[in-house]
Amino acid sequence: MMDILHRVGAKTPAPEPIYDALTSIDGLAAWWTRDTSGTADEVGGVIEFRFPPVGGFDMEVVELVAGKRVVWRVVGESPEEWLGTTIEFDLRQDGDYTIVLFKHAGWREPVEFMHHCSTKWATFLLSLIQLVETGTGAPAPDEVRVGDWR
């Protein structure tokens, strides 16, 4: 099993704005993809992230610790490589910054698509901190492009 890891920090006095952006549909739509629906604020809820015209991801919320931790599991609609993997966000306040430790865990093989997803996650996490710091993120379809696979 292999993991994608990232760490970003948002200059903000408390973790709540980031936690809200991870646990509300409006928040998620403002940094990952505008086409987001479902239930993000309850364990057992399912969030549907879509990237027209290429599909997307369904995430079941499996753990929520207010202001500290969010975990999703990929279920249903998904590229085959993502099915059953988990996405973890751990938050903590460190002085003037809220630190986000990110892990997309459980990849079975280090396929080329995993390389791509690693780079894309970095750009979306930067969109998340930009959202919290400035009020405006860069969600799909207006996200940072990283090559021919978008």
Place this chain on the structure above:
Amino acid sequence: MMDILHRVGAKTPAPEPIYDALTSIDGLAAWWTRDTSGTADEVGGVIEFRFPPVGGFDMEVVELVAGKRVVWRVVGESPEEWLGTTIEFDLRQDGDYTIVLFKHAGWREPVEFMHHCSTKWATFLLSLIQLVETGTGAPAPDEVRVGDWR
């Protein structure tokens, strides 16, 4: 052992501009850090990357395949976690894009610093493709910030 993986694509008709940006001091200084010196175009050469005032990395060039592959090993000046790890760039042309598959291999533990380096590598690889596509990268000290650790 754990690896940082990334994939980016530059819209350019051939891999040579990216290969040049990985194997010349001027090229490296234009996307990673302006404070770059040493020998980048010979196996056995050592490249000194510095990020004043916080130190940097010495890389020994261990493999060069023109237009296709560049491998460095971290030697000498380095954070302890990087010593002995390897950095690999594999290039190929895919239609209008040169694809870069990147691997920073051999991390002993998934420490928080590895999370940070993963995100920073993404931003520097985007600086590399921006350099090739537009003529201007975003090397340190003017690189994209990802939080309190720069």
